[in-house]
Amino acid sequence: MPKPTPRTRIQERNRSVILNAGLDVFSQFGFRGSTLDQIAESAGLSKPNLLYYFPSKEAIHVELLESLLETWLDPLHAMDPDGDPVEEILAYVHRKLEMAREFPRESRLFANEILQGAPRIMPDLTEGLKPLVDEKAAVIRDWSKSGKIKDIDPYHLIFSIWAMTQHYADFEVQVSTVLDGADPFEGASKYLDTLFRSLLTA
Amino acid sequence: MPKPTPRTRIQERNRSVILNAGLDVFSQFGFRGSTLDQIAESAGLSKPNLLYYFPSKEAIHVELLESLLETWLDPLHAMDPDGDPVEEILAYVHRKLEMAREFPRESRLFANEILQGAPRIMPDLTEGLKPLVDEKAAVIRDWSKSGKIKDIDPYHLIFSIWAMTQHYADFEVQVSTVLDGADPFEGASKYLDTLFRSLLTA
DNA sequence: CGTTTGTTTTACCGATTGGTAAAATCAAAC
DNA sequence: GTTTGATTTTACCAATCGGTAAAACAAACG
Numbered sequence: 406m407p408k409p410t411p412r413t414r415i416q417e418r419n420r421s422v423i424l425n426a427g428l429d430v431f432s433q434f435g436f437r438g439s440t441l442d443q444i445a446e447s448a449g450l451s452k453p454n455l456l457y458y459f460p461s462k463e464a465i466h467v468e469l470l471e472s473l474l475e476t477w478l479d480p481l482h483a484m485d486p487d488g489d490p491v492e493e494i495l496a497y498v499h500r501k502l503e504m505a506r507e508f509p510r511e512s513r514l515f516a517n518e519i520l521q522g523a524p525r526i527m528p529d530l531t532e533g534l535k536p537l538v539d540e541k542a543a544v545i546r547d548w549s550k551s552g553k554i555k556d557i558d559p560y561h562l563i564f565s566i567w568a569m570t571q572h573y574a575d576f577e578v579q580v581s582t583v584l585d586g587a588d589p590f591e592g593a594s595k596y597l598d599t600l601f602r603s604l605l606t607a
Numbered sequence: 608m609p610k611p612t613p614r615t616r617i618q619e620r621n622r623s624v625i626l627n628a629g630l631d632v633f634s635q636f637g638f639r640g641s642t643l644d645q646i647a648e649s650a651g652l653s654k655p656n657l658l659y660y661f662p663s664k665e666a667i668h669v670e671l672l673e674s675l676l677e678t679w680l681d682p683l684h685a686m687d688p689d690g691d692p693v694e695e696i697l698a699y700v701h702r703k704l705e706m707a708r709e710f711p712r713e714s715r716l717f718a719n720e721i722l723q724g725a726p727r728i729m730p731d732l733t734e735g736l737k738p739l740v741d742e743k744a745a746v747i748r749d750w751s752k753s754g755k756i757k758d759i760d761p762y763h764l765i766f767s768i769w770a771m772t773q774h775y776a777d778f779e780v781q782v783s784t785v786l787d788g789a790d791p792f793e794g795a796s797k798y799l800d801t802l803f804r805s806l807l808t809a
Numbered sequence: 810c811g812t813t814t815g816t817t818t819t820a821c822c823g824a825t826t827g828g829t830a831a832a833a834t835c836a837a838a839c
Numbered sequence: 840g841t842t843t844g845a846t847t848t849t850a851c852c853a854a855t856c857g858g859t860a861a862a863a864c865a866a867a868c869g
């Protein structure tokens with residue numbers, strides 16, 4: 406157990422304040438583009454005080470990334486092989502879109518990490534994400550083979566769901582510039598429903 | 608004319624060497640995460656020698672971004688209102704996917720800039736990208752109204768094309784981890800063709 | 810040759826980087 | 840209310856940051 410549970414309330418509170426500030430900064434500038442001073446100011450603490458709660462800049466980043474990936478894969482985990490194929494896949498789409506709306510910073514943190522070559526999260530990708538995707542891809546393939554949905558590549562289906570839902574979080578600046586004030590997620594939800602429904606059932 | 612054409616061959620060659628190195632570094636680490644020393648080493652030049660050809664780190668970044676956006680919007684520009692709607696849209700998809708394969712660094716450079724809030728390219732977004740998207744969205748809307756394609760939100764259609772094609776460049780590490788060696792673009796081309804064809808014609 | 814122009818290197822600068830030492834302060838238990 | 844441990848601040852450090860000055864070098868040209 407390398408991370409003993411925080412003892413006091415102050416530790417609990419300050420650690421979460423720091424992680425929240427770190428999420429703000431890392432999600433915008435990536436690991437190398439972020440500074441401890443930025444995070445400290447955003448957290449309302451002094452820099453040495455940050456380092457009283459975390460041993461290093463990297464420790465904050467790693468803790469954010471690791472707690473992220475679990476949450477990130479939950480919706481995919483929830484895809485039920487025994488449910489109705491079309492509704493299961495569409496439910497996954499909507500859950501993923503909802504996460505992009507609720508946790509845009511987490512989405513951008515992940516995007517930054519992947520853009521930089523996943524130096525800190527690669528092991529979790531091969532040992533956590535890949536097996537899960539393989540498992541769910543097999544489920545989707547079975548649905549295709551048994552004629553319950555159209556015959557499509559399950560991997561690219563999953564990629565396309567990731568790409569389109571995360572796009573609304575990661576490229577929010579661009580999206581809202583083009584839409585000029587309108588709420589992107591409203592329209593996105595309807596559009597994605599139509600898109601994937603027509604793909605799976607046509 | 609703030610940028611006089613380079614006079615000598617050495618200038619022409621070194622400027623392009625520097626821009627190429629800058630593209631390597633900036634596309635991976637973003638503006639703030641990149642250093643002049645990194646770019647200099649990647650270019651095989653000394654840092655002061657870099658600054659002989661470019662006045663600052665930012666100047667390299669800006670020049671990369673500006674020359675990028677033109678190229679980036681070309682495929683959308685090429686969408687012909689008088690062509691066959693389905694084929695025009697699909698041609699756009701394939702052109703965009705081809706660009707993601709040929710110019711993944713440019714895609715990641717752009718992604719980094721947007722992730723960081725588009726601090727250096729926002730004007731070009733509102734003055735260049737938005738009007739073009741509005742124009743093409745109107746074209747697509749006309750196609751919908753006249754029954755040539757199904758009734759869909761043209762803005763979200765365009766977003767989805769961007770998201771899915773650029774995903775293969777921006778998230779290349781993740782994609783190739785999951786696919787484990789297979790060429791992503793082969794399957795992506797077929798999948799995207801099926802996806803958008805069924806959306807537009809079903 | 811010498812001169813001029815273009816190019817590269819050496820040496821350096823102040824500011825900021827991630828991180829540390831240790832004193833000062835605070836909080837809670839005794 | 841004092842003692843003990845948790846917390847915060849002050850002062851600092853070596854390394855790296857973006858950038859500059861100026862000398863050294865190279866090339867073209869008369």
